[in-house]
Amino acid sequence: MKFRHVRQVALVVGLLLGGHYLAAQEPRGRSAPTRPGSSPRVEVPPPTSPANKSVAAPAVPAPAGRKQATTTRFPDPEWVNITTAARRLGLKLDWKVRGREAILTDKATRLEVAADRIEVDLNGQRVFLGQALLPRGGELFVTKIDLERCLVPLVRPALIGRVKRRPQVIVIDPGHGGPDKGMINERLNLFEKTFTLDTSQRLKKILEARGWKVVLTRDDDRQLKPSKADDLRRRAEIADEVEADVFVSVHFNAVEEQVEKVRGLEVFRFTPQYQPPISRAMRRLDDAQLSPGNGNDAWNSLLAHSIQNAMLTRLKLEDRGFKHERFAVLRLVSCPAVLIEGGFMSNMSEAKQIATPAYRQRLAEAIADGLSDYRSTLEKLRVTGKAATP
Numbered sequence: 333m334k335f336r337h338v339r340q341v342a343l344v345v346g347l348l349l350g351g352h353y354l355a356a357q358e359p360r361g362r363s364a365p366t367r368p369g370s371s372p373r374v375e376v377p378p379p380t381s382p383a384n385k386s387v388a389a390p391a392v393p394a395p396a397g398r399k400q401a402t403t404t405r406f407p408d409p410e411w412v413n414i415t416t417a418a419r420r421l422g423l424k425l426d427w428k429v430r431g432r433e434a435i436l437t438d439k440a441t442r443l444e445v446a447a448d449r450i451e452v453d454l455n456g457q458r459v460f461l462g463q464a465l466l467p468r469g470g471e472l473f474v475t476k477i478d479l480e481r482c483l484v485p486l487v488r489p490a491l492i493g494r495v496k497r498r499p500q501v502i503v504i505d506p507g508h509g510g511p512d513k514g515m516i517n518e519r520l521n522l523f524e525k526t527f528t529l530d531t532s533q534r535l536k537k538i539l540e541a542r543g544w545k546v547v548l549t550r551d552d553d554r555q556l557k558p559s560k561a562d563d564l565r566r567r568a569e570i571a572d573e574v575e576a577d578v579f580v581s582v583h584f585n586a587v588e589e590q591v592e593k594v595r596g597l598e599v600f601r602f603t604p605q606y607q608p609p610i611s612r613a614m615r616r617l618d619d620a621q622l623s624p625g626n627g628n629d630a631w632n633s634l635l636a637h638s639i640q641n642a643m644l645t646r647l648k649l650e651d652r653g654f655k656h657e658r659f660a661v662l663r664l665v666s667c668p669a670v671l672i673e674g675g676f677m678s679n680m681s682e683a684k685q686i687a688t689p690a691y692r693q694r695l696a697e698a699i700a701d702g703l704s705d706y707r708s709t710l711e712k713l714r715v716t717g718k719a720a721t722p
């Protein structure tokens with residue numbers, strides 16, 4: 333997978349080292365895939381169309397003292413038109429608004445997509461892509477990265493490829509600990525670190541009863557290393573040491589504003605290479621950096637969506653979406669990984685719920701169900717999947 337992006341990496345390195353700030357260019361399709369037959373044909377949006385804001389806007393300032401143009405050229409993503417994407421996904425395409433809004437369906441799937449949006453609706457659940465869909469010439473275009481590493485794993489996991497072994501070893505990571513209390517609800521005197529540990533311990537018991545070998549990154553109230561960066565690195569190292577098949581980091585959320593309005597569940601996968609994390613709409617040159625977590629982009633998506641689906645089905649809480657970020661634990665871990673936000677501690681009614689053992693037990697059961705779904709999907713892939721690596 334690394335070698336397919338050599339040209340893009342070379343371009344980025346050239347930009348960083350040489351400081352050539354070129355005029356911003358609109359996104360355009362690159363050459364066809366290097367392995368004929370392995371991927372859908374890449375369509376090229378018309379060259380006369382205006383630039384996509386998220387791609388063309390300069391995000392890296394010029395070095396101080398230079399009097400050059402301050403625009404920056406990013407590696408061009410490959411775009412696939414929605415007609416081709418629908419074929420790849422085995423779904424029927426219907427236009428709600430020609431060139432702007434489309435519905436892709438089969439008996440079990442309903443996928444709604446819209447121009448200029450990163451959020452799509454998959455069977456009533458919120459899924460956030462890496463880049464907004466691009467409307468051009470009566471068609472809609474999705475990036476090849478979003479198609480192959482997000483939509484294909486969610487809709488047609490059999491196309492990802494065969495897996496080496498049945499997932500059996502799981503590392504559960506209770507977020508924070510020791511001096512790092514995580515999110516705090518001062519009014520109720522609640523600390524996130526307490527609930528991440530308790531939920532993880534409950535999850536461990538459930539999973540062991542279902543035949544998983546479970547390792548916790550911490551089993552008491554402590555930080556793993558004195559510095560936060562080392563602590564996070566250590567959590568990922570544990571997964572590597574025990575050769576984990578899955579890594580699940582458990583957290584609870586908080587916001588500072590609109591505390592009574594913001595509530596619900598979120599799951600995070602690691603952001604694919606070349607895409608901006610969801611908290612930053614703008615692309616940056618360092619998005620091109622390849623991290624260990626990118627080795628499992630497709631599996632990360634399948635894992636996160638399996639857990640999102642199970643949590644929403646069981647807990648009936650607000651769906652804040654299937655998202656992606658470059659969180660350190662997700663970046664450093666080399667097996668499929670997910671970070672779960674099991675509700676908002678800043679929201680009084682959710683905080684009170686999180687503080688009850690009954691809620692945390694239901695949350696743990698929901699996560700366990702998502703992991704069972706993920707495992708059974710992978711078991712089917714072992715039998716039916718075509719040879720490929722994620």
Ligand SMILES: [Zn+2]
Nearest residue numbers: 507514583584
């Ligand atoms: Zn946290």
